[in-house]
Amino acid sequence: AQKITQTQPGMFVQEKEAVTLDCTYDTSDQSYGLFWYKQPSSGEMIFLIYQGSYDEQNATEGRYSLNFQKARKSANLVISASQLGDSAMYFCAMREAFGNEKLTFGTGTRLTIIP
Amino acid sequence: KAGVTQTPRYLIKTRGQQVTLSCSPISGHRSVSWYQQTPGQGLQFLFEYFSETQRNKGNFPGRFSGRQFSNSRSEMNVSTLELGDSALYLCASSLTTGTGIRNEQFFGPGTRLTVL
16 A cells, blocks of 8 residues: 655745755555645645656756655655745645546645745 | 626525526636535535536535536535535636636635535
């Protein structure tokens, strides 16, 4: 069974600093996708970045990058130059292949940016 | 392009009642998934519908059911509500082509259900 582990329940970071949110996963599948979502207090899940298991390069989307280490089964999210608007819950999620839309989520990390 | 919409946004029910939540996916999206989010259990997958067929189901009792219409709109129903059903129910749609794992899921704002 798939499992996502986020070991940081909460983090406090100074504005403009970079922050790394940890995510490790467990799966027996060779083909899978890893996602990061942001959930502000409003509740809506906002897609941030995606990494495929066969992607050779780490994914980047603006200030977001993913530090993908396949052998260690980790997919850490790096946010550069943090902003006050980055304060939110962040979830790592995984999906297996072949027409299965089911996402398995981690428990999340609450990030608070300090001015 | 309009995003995923969910109605109602907030709902208060009493134990034993039943409730129906609605989700309208992004235009052109044929897959709709439902998730339950609670402080204790986190985000859990309920079920996914694709072309009016339930394609995958999570580990929830039969009181939780859903359906999808020909226009891809989806509803989920919870019968005989229990206190533990209080949660944020999130709907997500994706432009699935069948086997892609890159298909991004776009989430709606959720329906917050409170069971008294």
